[in-house]
Amino acid sequence: MVDFAKEIERRQHQAKQVITELFNYYGEAVCTLNYVEDPWRLLVGAILAAQCTDERVNKITPALFERFPGIPDFAEVTPQDIEPYIKSCGIFRNKAKAIQGSAVMIMHEFDGAVPQRQKELLRLPGVGRKIANLLIGDAFGGQAIVVDTHCGRISRLMGFTEHKDATKIERDLVQVVPEEHWTDWGHLLVAHGREICVARRPDCDRCPVVNLCDTGVEYLNRAEQSAAESAAAQVGDLL
Numbered sequence: 001m002v003d004f005a006k007e008i009e010r011r012q013h014q015a016k017q018v019i020t021e022l023f024n025y026y027g028e029a030v031c032t033l034n035y036v037e038d039p040w041r042l043l044v045g046a047i048l049a050a051q052c053t054d055e056r057v058n059k060i061t062p063a064l065f066e067r068f069p070g071i072p073d074f075a076e077v078t079p080q081d082i083e084p085y086i087k088s089c090g091i092f093r094n095k096a097k098a099i100q101g102s103a104v105m106i107m108h109e110f111d112g113a114v115p116q117r118q119k120e121l122l123r124l125p126g127v128g129r130k131i132a133n134l135l136i137g138d139a140f141g142g143q144a145i146v147v148d149t150h151c152g153r154i155s156r157l158m159g160f161t162e163h164k165d166a167t168k169i170e171r172d173l174v175q176v177v178p179e180e181h182w183t184d185w186g187h188l189l190v191a192h193g194r195e196i197c198v199a200r201r202p203d204c205d206r207c208p209v210v211n212l213c214d215t216g217v218e219y220l221n222r223a224e225q226s227a228a229e230s231a232a233a234q235v236g237d238l239l
């Protein structure tokens, strides 16, 4: 029978070591969207980043914010007025609606300032846990795990969760990742997912946490076994 308390303790230790190694390798990993220090602009960037790259979002936001500098400017126009500025980043009609709807709600219900609590952020149109947690961690200096595609996938490969649902993954991770590193966890795994643990083919040979990852350990065991088999075959050939 699995001793859950022991298993959690083991995973907590594993998570701490992973954080140390990934910090050593990547240094301070940060959000790659611009305007991180401005909650409203980060919120807009995060809405635009759905099914789009941060790089593309960073290209289009300067012109968007030049035309609409603040929340009131977005609240007093229609979504159709916003659309031409965000057309190149996909599902732009929905995104324009979400951005304009969020601006209106912030003006009417939150005194013109982006709310800081997750419960309130989740009321804004187009804002799910991923965006809410991004704001809490990056714009407001709190701690929250952003479960994006890299974070979910690599956390599973490492053995920290078996789930595919982001809310369940977050629930598993908050039990084992030290709270002071919840925000770092998301950033570090994004950096790792872009450089080494890429979705198509994780490069376990180059991975700085290969010994700390369940998939990496399996990979090392297989490599060791096949080396032993080929050494045995060579000895057989000599006899």
Ligand code: SF4
Pocket (backbone or CB within 6 Å): 154, 157, 158, 196, 197, 198, 202, 203, 204, 207, 208, 209, 210, 211, 213, 214, 215, 216, 217
């Ligand atoms: S060992 Fe392989 S699967 Fe595990 S994190 Fe590294 S690259 Fe990804």
